[in-house]
Amino acid sequence: MKKPIASLFLTLGSFSAAAVAPSSPVVAGRDAVRAMTLANGMKVIVWPVHNIPSVALYNWVRAGSRNEAPGITGLAHFFEHMMFNGTTRREAGEFDRLMEAQGGSNNAFTSDDVTVYQDWFPRAALDLVFDLESDRVANLAFVPKVIESERGVVYSERRLRVEDNGQGLLAEQVQAAAFVAHPYHFPTIGWPSDIQSWRIEDLQKFFRTYYAPNNLTLVLAGDLVPEQVFALARRYFEPIPRQAPAEPVRTREPEQIGERVVVVRRQAQTPLIQYAYKAPAAADPRGPAVSLLMSILVDGDASRLHRLLVEQKKVAIEVSGHWQEGFDPGLFWLYLTLPEDADPSAVREVLDAELAAVADKGVTEAELRRAKNLAVSGFWKKLATIDGKAQLLGEYEVFQGDWLKMFAAPAQLENVTREQVRQIAHEILDRRRRTVGVLVPAQEDEVEAVSRRAAGA
Amino acid sequence: MIPRLFLKVAALTSMVTPMGAGAVAAERVADGVHVPAHERIVLSNGITLIIVPDPDVPLVAFNVVLRGGELGDPAGKPGVASLVAGLLEKGAGSRNAFQFADAVEGVGGSFSAGAGPEAITIRGQFLARDQPLLLELLADALLRPHFDDSELGKLRARQIELIKAAKDSDPSELIGTYGRAFLFHEHPYGRPVIGDESSLARITREDVLGYYRGQLGADRLTLVFAGDVDAALLKRSVSRLFSRWPKAAQSAPRLAAPARATHRRVLLIDSPGSVQSYFWIGNVGVDRRYRDRAALDLVNTLYGGRFTSILNSELRIKSGLSYGARSGFTRGTVAGEFAIRSFAQTENTGRAIDLALQTLSGLKRDGVSAPMLDSARAYVLGQYPLEFETAADWAVALGELELYHLGLDYIDHYGSELNRVTLGEAQRVIEQAFPGPDAMAIVLIGDAARIRAQVRAYGPITELELTAPTFTAPRTLQREGS
Numbered sequence: 001m002k003k004p005i006a007s008l009f010l011t012l013g014s015f016s017a018a019a020v021a022p023s024s025p026v027v028a029g030r031d032a033v034r035a036m037t038l039a040n041g042m043k044v045i046v047w048p049v050h051n052i053p054s055v056a057l058y059n060w061v062r063a064g065s066r067n068e069a070p071g072i073t074g075l076a077h078f079f080e081h082m083m084f085n086g087t088t089r090r091e092a093g094e095f096d097r098l099m100e101a102q103g104g105s106n107n108a109f110t111s112d113d114v115t116v117y118q119d120w121f122p123r124a125a126l127d128l129v130f131d132l133e134s135d136r137v138a139n140l141a142f143v144p145k146v147i148e149s150e151r152g153v154v155y156s157e158r159r160l161r162v163e164d165n166g167q168g169l170l171a172e173q174v175q176a177a178a179f180v181a182h183p184y185h186f187p188t189i190g191w192p193s194d195i196q197s198w199r200i201e202d203l204q205k206f207f208r209t210y211y212a213p214n215n216l217t218l219v220l221a222g223d224l225v226p227e228q229v230f231a232l233a234r235r236y237f238e239p240i241p242r243q244a245p246a247e248p249v250r251t252r253e254p255e256q257i258g259e260r261v262v263v264v265r266r267q268a269q270t271p272l273i274q275y276a277y278k279a280p281a282a283a284d285p286r287g288p289a290v291s292l293l294m295s296i297l298v299d300g301d302a303s304r305l306h307r308l309l310v311e312q313k314k315v316a317i318e319v320s321g322h323w324q325e326g327f328d329p330g331l332f333w334l335y336l337t338l339p340e341d342a343d344p345s346a347v348r349e350v351l352d353a354e355l356a357a358v359a360d361k362g363v364t365e366a367e368l369r370r371a372k373n374l375a376v377s378g379f380w381k382k383l384a385t386i387d388g389k390a391q392l393l394g395e396y397e398v399f400q401g402d403w404l405k406m407f408a409a410p411a412q413l414e415n416v417t418r419e420q421v422r423q424i425a426h427e428i429l430d431r432r433r434r435t436v437g438v439l440v441p442a443q444e445d446e447v448e449a450v451s452r453r454a455a456g457a
Numbered sequence: 458m459i460p461r462l463f464l465k466v467a468a469l470t471s472m473v474t475p476m477g478a479g480a481v482a483a484e485r486v487a488d489g490v491h492v493p494a495h496e497r498i499v500l501s502n503g504i505t506l507i508i509v510p511d512p513d514v515p516l517v518a519f520n521v522v523l524r525g526g527e528l529g530d531p532a533g534k535p536g537v538a539s540l541v542a543g544l545l546e547k548g549a550g551s552r553n554a555f556q557f558a559d560a561v562e563g564v565g566g567s568f569s570a571g572a573g574p575e576a577i578t579i580r581g582q583f584l585a586r587d588q589p590l591l592l593e594l595l596a597d598a599l600l601r602p603h604f605d606d607s608e609l610g611k612l613r614a615r616q617i618e619l620i621k622a623a624k625d626s627d628p629s630e631l632i633g634t635y636g637r638a639f640l641f642h643e644h645p646y647g648r649p650v651i652g653d654e655s656s657l658a659r660i661t662r663e664d665v666l667g668y669y670r671g672q673l674g675a676d677r678l679t680l681v682f683a684g685d686v687d688a689a690l691l692k693r694s695v696s697r698l699f700s701r702w703p704k705a706a707q708s709a710p711r712l713a714a715p716a717r718a719t720h721r722r723v724l725l726i727d728s729p730g731s732v733q734s735y736f737w738i739g740n741v742g743v744d745r746r747y748r749d750r751a752a753l754d755l756v757n758t759l760y761g762g763r764f765t766s767i768l769n770s771e772l773r774i775k776s777g778l779s780y781g782a783r784s785g786f787t788r789g790t791v792a793g794e795f796a797i798r799s800f801a802q803t804e805n806t807g808r809a810i811d812l813a814l815q816t817l818s819g820l821k822r823d824g825v826s827a828p829m830l831d832s833a834r835a836y837v838l839g840q841y842p843l844e845f846e847t848a849a850d851w852a853v854a855l856g857e858l859e860l861y862h863l864g865l866d867y868i869d870h871y872g873s874e875l876n877r878v879t880l881g882e883a884q885r886v887i888e889q890a891f892p893g894p895d896a897m898a899i900v901l902i903g904d905a906a907r908i909r910a911q912v913r914a915y916g917p918i919t920e921l922e923l924t925a926p927t928f929t930a931p932r933t934l935q936r937e938g939s
Contacts, residue, residue: 051513052842093774096765101832103839105763122839152777156802159733160780166626267730269621269924302558311554314611317618339618366563373565381582384514384847 027383027407033393034226035403036233040242041214044233045403047221047389055126055222056390059117059133060398062217063210065188066112066249066327072202074190077110078154079206083117084108085146087139092146095132102128112184113326114398120387123223127232133218134236137211142200151195158189166439167335170264170272174437177262178276178331182253184324212243217397221389249328253278260435265442270317271338272439273347277428279332282325282399288412289424290332294321295371296363296421298334302370304363308354309336315347325399332428344438352431359429362422376410489838489872490845492865495855496688503676503704506695507855509683511848517588517684518849520856521579521595524679526572527650528710529672536652537660537668538572540612544665545570545579547608550597554608560594568594572650575712575789576860577673582849585685589694596698599678604669606662617654624923628728628902629735629800631928636737636796638928639724639919640898644715646793654926674705679859684848714791717741718896721916724930727905728923734806734903735798738813740892742795745788745861751874752882753786753890755833759825760784760816760891761797763836767820771812772799778809786890790861795892803904807911810901814894821893824884834875841872 035045064076084106086092099106104121119129162168172187179185189195209215218237220229256278280286297305298321309316318337324330338347382388396406495509530537546561546568547554561568567581579598583591623630634649641647652660678699682691718740747753754762761768761784772782778801787793797817801809825833844850845868858867899915901908902923912918921930 052846054839054842093765093770097832100763100765100836103835105836105840120840120843122842125839149775149777153773153780156733156778156800157780159802160629160800163732164628168626268625270618270625300558300562302555302562307555310615311611314614317615317622337618337622339614340621366559370559370563370565374562377565377567377582377584380514380516384516384849386846387843 027410029383029389030404030407033403034230036230038213038233038238040238040240042233042237042240043217043397044230044237045217045219045393045397046224046226046229047219047386047393048224048226049221049386049389050223052386053123053223054386055119055121055123055129055220055224056386057119057121057129057133058219058390058394060217060219060394061115061117061210062113062215062246062398063115063206064111064113065186065190066183067206067210067246068183068186071194072198072206073186073194074154074188075194075198075202075206076115076210077188077190078150078195078198078203079211080108080110080115080117081150081154082147082203083136083140085150086141086143087135088141089135089139092141092143095136098128099125099132104129110188111326112188112324112330116394118387126224126229130232130236134240137213137216137237138240140207140211142203144200147200147203154189155192155195158192158195161189162187166266166268166270166272167274167337169266170262170274170437170439171333171335173262173264174274174276174435175331177260177437178256178278178435179253182251182328183249184253184326184328184330208243209246213237213240214242215246217394219390219394219397219403221386221393253329256433259431262435262437264437264439266439267443268439268441269340271342271344271441272437273336273338273344273351274437275334275351276435276437277332277430278433279323279330279428281327281329283327283401286420286424287325289416289420290323290428291375292368292371292413292416293363293421293425293428294323294332295374296367297321297358299371299374304358304367305334305351305354309347309350313350315339315342315350327399340441344440348436355429359426362418362425365418368416368418368421372413372416375413379409379413489870489875490841490868492855492868493851495683498692500675500696500700502700502702503678504695504699504702505679505859506692507679507681507859508686508688508691509681509848509851509855510686510688511683511851512685513848515585515685516582516848517585517591517682517686518582518847518852519580519591519595519683520681520852521599522679522681522856522860523577523599523673524575524677524860525672525705525710526576527574527648528645528712529668529707530648531664531667534652534656534660534664535648535650536616536657537664538577538672539651540609540616540657540660541665541668541673542570542572542577542579543612543616544604544608545598545602547612548603548605550593550601552597553603554605557594557597560590564590566591570598574646574650578856580849580853582684585687588687588690592691592694592698595680599673600699600702602669604662604665609662609665613657613660616652617657620651620654621924624728628731628923629798632735632737632798632900632902633796635724635726635902635928636739636898636900637794639900640718640739640741640794641715645710645712646715646789646791649928653928656927670705671707672705672710675699675702676704677709678702679856681852681856681859683852683855712789712791714744715741717892718898721895721897721899723912723915723918724898724900725905725909725912725918725920726900726902726923727920728902729904729906731803731902731904733800733802734809734901734908735800736806736810736813736902737796737798737900738810738897739794739796739900740897741792742786742892743788743890744792745790745863747788747890749882749886749890750788751871752878752886754837755830755875755878756820756825756883756886756891757784757786758833758837759829760820767816768797768799768813771816772801772809776812778802778805778812782813795890803907806901806903806908810899810912810915814897817891817894817897820887820891824887825880827880830878830880830883834878838872838875
């Protein structure tokens with residue numbers, strides 16, 4: 001559930017600098033990467049890089065809110081928390097204590113499609129990290145007291161990201177309205193009543209199915225010797241038995257045949273608008289064109305929508321966007337934050353006219369050039385770190401089916417034509433296939449009445 | 458995507474990010490990280506130029522530091538430095554704002570200016586082949602900015618609206634700004650770098666020009682370039698383009714050390730309907746040159762700087778009260794704040810704050826053990842190299858050393874300092890640098906009607922509406938609770 005993080009204050013915006021596309025789209029390192037598949041079906045990919053004495057590890061689990069059902073929404077994300085809460089060999093908290101004591105840190109994230117576990121550690125901690133990572137896949141414990149405590153943590157996270165967050169609240173409603181059949185309907189954090197009521201049996205079943213080695217892909221980049229990594233993988237992960245593959249997600253979202261509009265009334269000062277268009281899946285061959293279209297619309301001060309809405313018409317204070325690249329066709333999101341006194345319907349007219357122009361006439365050569373340069377520069381900037389290398393290899397392996405494709409990414413971007421961008425814009429920016437969300441600032445008394453009802457008063 | 462940890466500890470308005478923690482675990486990482494070979498040149502007009510060659514990728518990262526920042530804001534008008542920074546790229550030299558953005562983004566470059574409490578910085582990366590363009594854009598932005606009135610009006614209006622939007626969608630992001638205003642009062646560290654809705658509306662083009670002429674000039678400027686640099690071109694061009702830039706017209710602002718608060722008090726910011734309370738508990742800490750900084754980093758790592766910290770263990774791991782709790786020191790030229798940040802469901806606000814204060818009492822009373830110290834040492838050493846992986850990282854780090862007048866030893870000796878920290882030093886840090894729980898400023902954003910009674914015991918309460926156009930309550934309207 002990626003949400004628009006309004007980059008708050010313009011003058012203090014992110015300093016993270018994009019770099020630039022070298023004219024030659026050759027990506028070094030391809031020959032250094034090694035991959036192997038264990039007998040139980042788990043794939044291990046290693047990129048040795050020796051500039052710093054450290055390692056980045058990504059463990060990709062093919063399980064996200066896409067694999068949930070009513071009653072257990074939010075379960076994939078809950079696992080992201082539970083995986084740190086003890087095994088039959090180690091108590092809750094040991095995972096973090098041992099890793100930190102050898103200089104490692106970790107994090108994890110969950111999306112509609114995957115759950116990913118990340119570790120960053122000094123090379124000397126490699127053996128320990130394999131021990132810890134395999135232990136929690138092989139021997140996860142389900143302690144009722146720990147589960148109840150973690151429920152509270154997740155609910156706190158939901159309040160932070162959704163209930164006390166205008167953009168998050170609106171995005172959850174828009175996504176639920178955009179998908180009526182496909183499980184992308186479910187919010188990754190889970191519906192409140194499910195967070196409060198899923199049972200230990202639900203957890204055990206989900207874990208058995210999705211945390212099987214044949215459903216995992218392990219990617220490491222850093223100060224490593226591939227053969228040593230493979231030896232550790234054989235020792236620690238190969239004994240974990242393979243499981244029957246998870247049931248595929250069979251439901252396909254039926255064609256949307258008319259615009260849907262969602263209105264959220266909430267106490268706020270600034271109105272919000274979100275557009276969510278139906279868009280291709282990550283592996284669609286038109287993917288590079290979709291990414292470039294998004295960049296042309298919203299990336300940077302020179303982008304089409306920022307310049308028009310924020311700088312020229314001054315009807316928005318922030319414009320951003322995001323293509324949800326998943327296993328199944330997802331959404332092409334646009335997020336607008338409006339000034340306090342703005343009329344959302346008037347802003348929508350301006351936005352609609354511009355998007356219609358892009359869908360009809362396409363984009364200019366200069367816009368495409370700029371987007372390509374920014375995209376390739378973003379790619380190089382990611383490749384500058386071991387973390388970025390591990391992440392990109394994993395993304396290509398999991399979502400494009402082959403890590404090798406990562407090395408062709410700059411060339412693929414470079415080959416996209418204006419006509420291809422016009423075609424994909426024409427297909428995606430179709431009003432009949434979009435869901436519109438509007439957050440309307442409401443009065444305090446109205447909001448309080450709703451809170452009282454929610455509290456059962 | 459939903460990450461496991463809530464890592465946004467540093468508020469947008471915090472000081473230039475404190476130099477991170479750590480150096481390395483076993484093996485060759487044990488003595489930490491060392492500054493790569495580089496050139497440092499001081500021009501006759503006072504400009505410092507630093508060049509770090511690193512041809513790994515065909516990129517050049519830059520970090521421009523202009524000493525002064527928000528300290529140079531005129532009295533009663535916070536936000537001027539921030540607007541000046543934002544306007545540097547909104548038209549300069551022969552380019553208007555759109556042409557400037559087209560020039561940067563058209564070659565896939567980045568160019569981002571912002572203000573902090575003690576400096577305006579411009580950072581970004583360009584392809585190595587575009588170094589001449591980068592230098593031209595930098596010289597235009599610094600020496601020939603337009604400060605066009607319509608661009609100022611647009612930026613000012615937008616900044617005001619962005620503050621309102623942040624209050625709607627991410628109140629926790631602003632709590633540090635409220636906290637510093639409440640803790641530091643009139644001291645410059647208390648002023649909101651971004652300005653507030655009320656002050657921004659009063660800022661004129663004369664204020665912007667006054668700041669530019671008075672506070673910006675060659676004597677305030679450090680330029681750092683790192684990456685696949687053309688050192689000869691950089692030296693030649695910087696000398697040609699910048700050598701006639703005069704010094705700033707006014708003297709550099711001076712900072713007095715703030716006094717530590719001696720009594721506990723509460724600022725309650727009312728956000729009706731909020732289902733969670735976001736809190737910040739702070740007092741004055743220590744400065745950038747603090748002698749025991751290695752011990753300080755180890756103790757803070759243990760107290761609130763990593764996942765298994767004392768604070769996160771109590772508020773998240775053991776009680777499930779919160780998604781996360783962290784602590785940190787902001788260390789500037791003078792002492793900034795030590796602050797604890799967390800949040801909890803409205804009903805549990807008092808319980809969570811009680812727990813946070815108890816952990817601080819516990820730290821002051823019990824100290825830390827030798828095994829704890831060893832674990833923190835391994836952690837900080839192990840994470841340190843990850844912070845200096847790219848040329849862009851070094852551009853930022855070397856600019857920061859200049860800003861705070863720190864030598865290279867600040868980085869080069871950090872590893873060995875960490876290795877030498879003793880329990881006695883850790884104890885000294887806990888006594889000196891960590892403020893006690895009884896004199897903290899406690900700031901909350903939440904539903905006042907439902908949490909007022911829970912926080913009354915902590916001290917006198919000042920109240921403020923979240924929608925109020927300032928980050929402080931007007932003095933005359935302060936309501937002292939009991």
